[in-house]
Amino acid sequence: MDEAQVKQQSDRDIAASMPLEEFDVSRPELFEREGLHPYFERMRREAPVHYCKDSHVGPFWSITKFNDIIEMEKNHKIFSSDVSVGSFVLDDTTLNAVDGGIDLPNFLGMDPPKHDIHRMAVSPIMAPENLARFEALIQDRTTTVLDGLPVGETFDWVDRVSIELTTMMLATLLDFPFEDRRKLTRWSDLITTRPGQGLVASWEEREAELMECLGYFQGLYDERKSLPPKPDLISMLAHSPEMQDFSPTDFLGMLALLIVGGNDTTRSSMSGGALACHLFPEEFSKAKADRSLVATMVPEIVRWQTPIAHMRRTALEDVEFHGHTIKKGDKIAMWYLSGNRDEDVIDRPMDFIVDRPRARYHLSFGFGIHRCLGNRLAEMQLRILWEGLLERFSRIEVIGEPVRVPSNLIHGFLEMSVKLHA
Template sequence: MAEAIQLEHTDPNAVALDQIDVSRPELMQSDTHWGYFARLRAEDPVHYCADSFFGPYWSITKFNDIMEIEKDHQTFSSNESITLAERPADFETTNFIAMDPPKHDVQRKTVQGVVAPMNLAKLEGTIRERAQKILDSVPVGETFDWVDHVSIELTTQMLATIFDFPFEDRRKLTYWSDMATSGELAGGPTPEPVRRAALLECLDYFTRLKEQRLQEEPKPDLLSMLAHGKDTQNIPPMEFLGNLILLIVGGNDTTRNSISGGVLALNQNPAEYDKLRNNLSLIPSMVSEIIRYQTPLAYMRRTATKDVEFRGKQIRKGDKLAMWYVSGNRDGEAIENPDSFIIDRKTPRHHLSFGFGVHRCMGNRLAEMQLRVLWEEIMQRFRMIEVVGDVERVQSSFVRGYAHMPVRVHPH
């Protein structure tokens, strides 16, 4: 690990271009990845890394190039995997985001109803009630962990609701989500046997719940939709598990890291915090800016289905490409002042955090609504949520997340 620590503090401009490997998890864990991406955008926006923990791969780092690849799923397929890590042959989970049309479309359609506008409108009251309860329970005048007490708790409660999952067991969802994204094969700290055991526990628990749902009338929750949907009710167990993990991580991990990331961004930009206090109508645009600035999932992978030339580079059939949303969201050619956190941008939803094209995030409106409602409730109670110690980030190059964030709240 000594070598990694040393690398992470290297000046990005001192490293030979062909030696840059932005997939190293310690770069994001130490928040030192920005300079490497800035250099790739400027000097080699379609960059080949010949040797990494994940094997050779291409980095796509500019906004419009990422959009181009997202649009062409015939040439750049999701089928192999959405992360740079290969799926182990003896434990292969697949899901609809790691599929191409037409199979992707029918499975996605089965569960899409849970975030239909009518269901979202019903959910808003529940989210508000829960946010109020959580915020009213924070220890005023004491230091506490914002990640655990607020970010995880709110998103886990919400996830339990949309799955109609036993509420008293809801932290299992958090645990399974963390296990799914922190495996050592993906550059995380969790040993593979521990990850597998956790995911099999998840499969076992949900299989029992699914059997119960099949005895009941169809309801508008995610699990009932999967159980009764004609295109998903008979999928093999590992595909069922893959879709569960996709929905659990998508419904929890990304939103919770934006909830934490927003608090940090406002602390680092006090003038924006003042702007917010003086004008609460900025909350919706601030939410979009938080999601851009945080970029909770750093990249998505595609695999070339044939030899292709892209921006003058020869990409071979079978090559892996990482579309680095975290870099595209800081591309000055697509976004004005991209490194600045500006809560009243003219076009705040112009970002890549939700992806683009057929794989655009299904729950994007739910995520925005959770953040909006939470910030409306925060601003009614607290003049400031102050970050009072070192922030600990997770070890991953895929999830840009927070493990701990010590804060104190200051009421009005």
């Protein structure tokens, strides 16, 4: 066995023997080596509502079953996303002014009615007429990127395909200066990280870069505000009546959501799809023989990868949930990554199946009022990418072990060496 296989076997052995009360599935190193699935599998079977009393993010509950997650998502009056009572992620420090962090408020961290007002300010960007306008542009850019890839040579898929395509799209949504678009990638990575995870050494360094982000966008905001409304996200914010009392922190928080939501999630799915087609080459061949399967292949990629591993809620009152008393103020993680592997809901959940029945029945876009605003655009980008890949190549081969993001939130990749076969 190679080193990665040895570590994965070790995780299986530990997950089978460790007492359940000692499980802590928030540890970033588990995600960095993709070693968390044995823990989730045992939790779904023996402790689907699980309490971890000690972790680097403090005590928290885990919800690991598909239907239990949906039940919690639908009950925002008891299980809150609002940052005034907690946060919408387990690690408060990345989004809140805790232990050196910086406040990044946005509508993912709000409950109705405030959530609805802020979400409506930017939702027109995903109107059908805008999606239709984007399609030809995405097609042209994807063609250019794919035609430029080397055949039979090893290259980094994350950088050459996933980052390039998603960053170009994000620059378009924001009408961001195209020559500076890789700044968006850097800022997206900064928003979801903490010092010591490879990007910055201190909270001060992270804050300085985020202030640079704010300054750059403040210039764009002021410019758009002085011009007639345009169909880009910054102009929509500048001309929204409800957004006129934005503080700099409010603006930065909204930017954080738009940048990460428009970048990290689609990027991770693009890379996860390449890995899935490497691990399940017969599925790639199946889709190549019947291109109509792209319609189910795309949501299956999003399910199989699950680019956002969890969302957090905070209990607003004491509540009984499936035989457990969750106390007011308790932190709760809804593990989408586990729900999308729930054997009671999804057949052969660990497998990638391009013609999976009910492929859209997954949790990767969330559920209820916080369902991903850009899910249709993400699926369009993935559809166009995989139509192009199926047309051009016979196989996608991943060379070595991918380098994964050390995060319990972003389930993605830093590097992935790939060789394409003509």
